[in-house]
Amino acid sequence: MSGNLAGKTAKTGGGMRLKGLIRKEFLQVLRDPSSIAIAFLMPLLLLLLFGYGVSLDAENVPVALVAEQPNADTSSFVGAFRQSRYFSPVVMPGMREAVEALDSRRIDAIVHMRQDFSRRMRSADGAPVQVIVNGMDANNARLVQGYVEGVWATWLRGEALAAGRQLDIPVQVDERVWFNSELKSRNFIVPGLIAIIMTLIGALLTAMIMAREWERGTMEALMVTPVTIREVIVGKLVPYYILGMGGMTLSVAMAVGLFGVPLKGSIGVLFLTSSLFLLAALGMGLLISVIARNQFVAGQAAIIATFLPAFILSGFLFDISSMPAPVQVITHAVAARYFIEILQTLFLAGNVWPVIVPNAAALLLMAAFFLGVARKKSRKRLD
Amino acid sequence: MARRIFSLMIKEFLAILRDKKSRVVVFVPPIIQVLVFGYAATFDLKNVPYAIYNEDSSGVSRQLEAGFKGSPHFQEVRRIGSNGEIAPLIDRKGALLVIHIGPQFSRDLTAERPAVVQVIVDGRNSNTALLALNYVRTVITAFNDTYVSDSGRAGPPARLETRAWFNPNLESRWFIVPGIVGLLLLVVTILVTALSVAREREQGTFDQLLVTPFRPAEILIGKALPGFIIGIGEATVIILIAVFWFRVPLNGSPATLYAGIVLYLFSTVAVGLMISSLSVTQQQGLLGAFLFVVPAVILSGFTTPIANMPHLIQQITYLNPMRYFMVIIRGVFLEGTPASALLGQFWPLAVIGLFNMALAGWMFRRRLY
Numbered sequence: 001m002s003g004n005l006a007g008k009t010a011k012t013g014g015g016m017r018l019k020g021l022i023r024k025e026f027l028q029v030l031r032d033p034s035s036i037a038i039a040f041l042m043p044l045l046l047l048l049l050f051g052y053g054v055s056l057d058a059e060n061v062p063v064a065l066v067a068e069q070p071n072a073d074t075s076s077f078v079g080a081f082r083q084s085r086y087f088s089p090v091v092m093p094g095m096r097e098a099v100e101a102l103d104s105r106r107i108d109a110i111v112h113m114r115q116d117f118s119r120r121m122r123s124a125d126g127a128p129v130q131v132i133v134n135g136m137d138a139n140n141a142r143l144v145q146g147y148v149e150g151v152w153a154t155w156l157r158g159e160a161l162a163a164g165r166q167l168d169i170p171v172q173v174d175e176r177v178w179f180n181s182e183l184k185s186r187n188f189i190v191p192g193l194i195a196i197i198m199t200l201i202g203a204l205l206t207a208m209i210m211a212r213e214w215e216r217g218t219m220e221a222l223m224v225t226p227v228t229i230r231e232v233i234v235g236k237l238v239p240y241y242i243l244g245m246g247g248m249t250l251s252v253a254m255a256v257g258l259f260g261v262p263l264k265g266s267i268g269v270l271f272l273t274s275s276l277f278l279l280a281a282l283g284m285g286l287l288i289s290v291i292a293r294n295q296f297v298a299g300q301a302a303i304i305a306t307f308l309p310a311f312i313l314s315g316f317l318f319d320i321s322s323m324p325a326p327v328q329v330i331t332h333a334v335a336a337r338y339f340i341e342i343l344q345t346l347f348l349a350g351n352v353w354p355v356i357v358p359n360a361a362a363l364l365l366m367a368a369f370f371l372g373v374a375r376k377k378s379r380k381r382l383d
Numbered sequence: 384m385a386r387r388i389f390s391l392m393i394k395e396f397l398a399i400l401r402d403k404k405s406r407v408v409v410f411v412p413p414i415i416q417v418l419v420f421g422y423a424a425t426f427d428l429k430n431v432p433y434a435i436y437n438e439d440s441s442g443v444s445r446q447l448e449a450g451f452k453g454s455p456h457f458q459e460v461r462r463i464g465s466n467g468e469i470a471p472l473i474d475r476k477g478a479l480l481v482i483h484i485g486p487q488f489s490r491d492l493t494a495e496r497p498a499v500v501q502v503i504v505d506g507r508n509s510n511t512a513l514l515a516l517n518y519v520r521t522v523i524t525a526f527n528d529t530y531v532s533d534s535g536r537a538g539p540p541a542r543l544e545t546r547a548w549f550n551p552n553l554e555s556r557w558f559i560v561p562g563i564v565g566l567l568l569l570v571v572t573i574l575v576t577a578l579s580v581a582r583e584r585e586q587g588t589f590d591q592l593l594v595t596p597f598r599p600a601e602i603l604i605g606k607a608l609p610g611f612i613i614g615i616g617e618a619t620v621i622i623l624i625a626v627f628w629f630r631v632p633l634n635g636s637p638a639t640l641y642a643g644i645v646l647y648l649f650s651t652v653a654v655g656l657m658i659s660s661l662s663v664t665q666q667q668g669l670l671g672a673f674l675f676v677v678p679a680v681i682l683s684g685f686t687t688p689i690a691n692m693p694h695l696i697q698q699i700t701y702l703n704p705m706r707y708f709m710v711i712i713r714g715v716f717l718e719g720t721p722a723s724a725l726l727g728q729f730w731p732l733a734v735i736g737l738f739n740m741a742l743a744g745w746m747f748r749r750r751l752y
Binding site for chain 1: 399402404405408409412416419420422423424425426427428429430431432447473474475476492495496497498499500501502503504505506507508509510511512513514516517519520523524526527530531534536537538539540541542543544545546547548549550551553554555557558566570574578582665666667669670672673674676677678680681682686687688690691692693695696699713717718
């Protein structure tokens with residue numbers, strides 16, 4: 001506590017400069033509507049569009065039911081499809097029409113009961129039902145296949161019950177889906193979208209706006225004043241951080257209020273982890289702009305280094321543990337990956353520390369890395 | 384006229400490719416991305432981590448376990464011994480599923496009562512959960528079939544024989560990799576063109592261009608050609624990678640494919656120029672590019688089917704050029720669809736291209752500041 005007078009004045013001077021810088025940045029933000037549009041209009045628009053638009057739940061799948069010899073047995077099987085909310089079945093008289101409809105993509109699957117369906121149902125090895133799915137979209141095909149199996153199992157159970165006998169399937173599966181018992185894809189897509197939108201906001205705000213300053217030379221002008229690089233960076237970060245958190249708040253409010261995604265975890269943890277992620281995203285944008293120094297390159301780099309990886313390599317839709325090992329290594333460099341794990345857990349499962357702590361630590365590390373390198377690169381150029 | 388357009392085109396090429404960073408950023412990432420994304424973007428699950436909780440240590444239950452151990456889709460990570468271990472394991476993502484075989488299992492089987500296997504799955508990613516459950520059902524069905532034929536018990540009165548057409552092994556890579564061609568072409572052409580007019584406006588050289596004897600149509604074509612040519616070149620490289628590296632079968636004719644690519648690039652370049660002609664600064668141009676590219680990618684059917692979207696949003700997708708190209712490229716690759724069956728996809732691309740080109744040309748003169 002020696003209270004070095006000189007040190008104290010320097011500190012106050014720094015504080016004043018910083019305050020001035022932040023004020024300048026705020027004015028710049030307020031005068032340039034594009035950064036406000038990025039922070040608020042973009043999440044609003046994108047979340048509305050995608051929250052409603054992106055869904056992996058197939059409902060009313062058009063399926064052709066072909067019974068070569070319609071009778072009571074086939075119509076009970078057809079009835080089971082009619083009752084399922086997953087299918088909108090069309091009964092077709094023959095395979096020719098059905099195959100034509102599959103080729104022209106009017107239907108996604110064919111369920112074919114042959115002439116001897118009734119007879120073989122009463123034989124020892126049962127009647128084979130031919131199921132043909134359009135395999136082009138493999139994911140959708142698998143889901144449709146699963147739905148057909150579901151209808152089949154329900155029908156078997158009904159038949160057994162009606163005949164007053166035990167179901168003839170030796171082992172049955174009792175499925176329990178935790179955290180999302182109705183398997184609503186919106187519940188995992190909306191938190192994932194928030195991470196993608198925040199990635200875009202963070203990178204766009206800094207990459208674009210900083211690159212413009214380099215291009216116009218106002219950055220160099222700023223650097224010949226007594227402010228330090230650290231002050232410049234902090235001065236830039238504070239307003240964009242506040243803008244970004246504003247966008248985040250809006251997104252979370254929409255997720256819960258509009259899309260009905262449950263938020264099981266605590267707001268405090270959400271706030272802290274979002275801050276870490278935003279710092280990493282802003283730091284990455286900053287680094288891009290420092291390296292690129294021109295808006296064309298910065299823009300290209302921002303879309304290539306942020307949106308596409310966040311969309312494909314983050315586990316948003318594609319399961320990371322199913323990727324080949326070298327690609328899994330690459331995903332560790334994608335900040336959105338950690339944030340999506342945190343968000344999906346916070347929204348659907350709650351404050352599960354073994355998931356949150358390591359991912360938050362990774363975000364902290366990435367933020368420190370990007371900001372550190374950005375600072376170093378800026379200083380180098382000044383010499 | 385052709386010579387004037389040619390010289391304009393050379394100037395545009397120079398503007399894009401003059402500096403080294405721009406050259407790198409236009410050509411290198413698409414190649415790397417098609418390789419990385421081609422491997423990453425798959426809905427097929429491999430090595431799903433699961434835990435076994437087997438309270439019935441009979442031979443039959445071991446036989447059921449073997450079904451999971453032998454499947455390439457599953458990877459056993461833990462054996463647990465009590466109910467209390469299930470929740471913490473799933474919570475911290477230690478395993479995606481827990482397979483619980485109860486103590487009554489073999490007794491129920493021998494007594495010909497239904498034996499129940501409980502499967503607990505982490506639903507945080509509901510798509511992964513659904514797919515994993517489908518794989519579980521496949522393993523159990525296979526077990527049931529062998530059990531029925533081995534024990535001489537009567538099987539169920541009907542059984543399913545499922546076949547997938549056009550993609551018998553249900554490899555989602557076949558579906559996704561052609562989609563990546565459309566994705567990367569969109570990103571590259573929009574970025575190259577969206578800043579072309581905006582950059583000149585910001586630097587003030589666009590006014591100079593307008594007072595030269597060039598007609599707006601010539602300026603338009605001169606600005607469109609570089610994006611178009613870069614797009615054709617990158618499309619060729621990416622398609623070669625898809626065919627020879629990822630071994631996606633190209634069943635249709637390359638001529639049909641290129642007809643689709645030409646029309647698609649025409650429409651995306653036109654949209655890029657339209658965005659550019661609306662923007663006064665590069666920042667606005669880039670923001671416009673983002674606001675077009677992001678929704679266009681997500682609402683194209685690239686990863687999630689358009690049929691699952693609400694009606695209103697399905698209507699909006701008709702304005703999206705990528706939507707049509709997804710149908711074209713997947714049809715030509717996987718089904719060998721002939722050009723005649725794709726006319727319904729070709730003409731909307733031409734209309735989107737013409738409309739945006741016209742709008743861009745018109746904006747050139749109207750919007751000076």
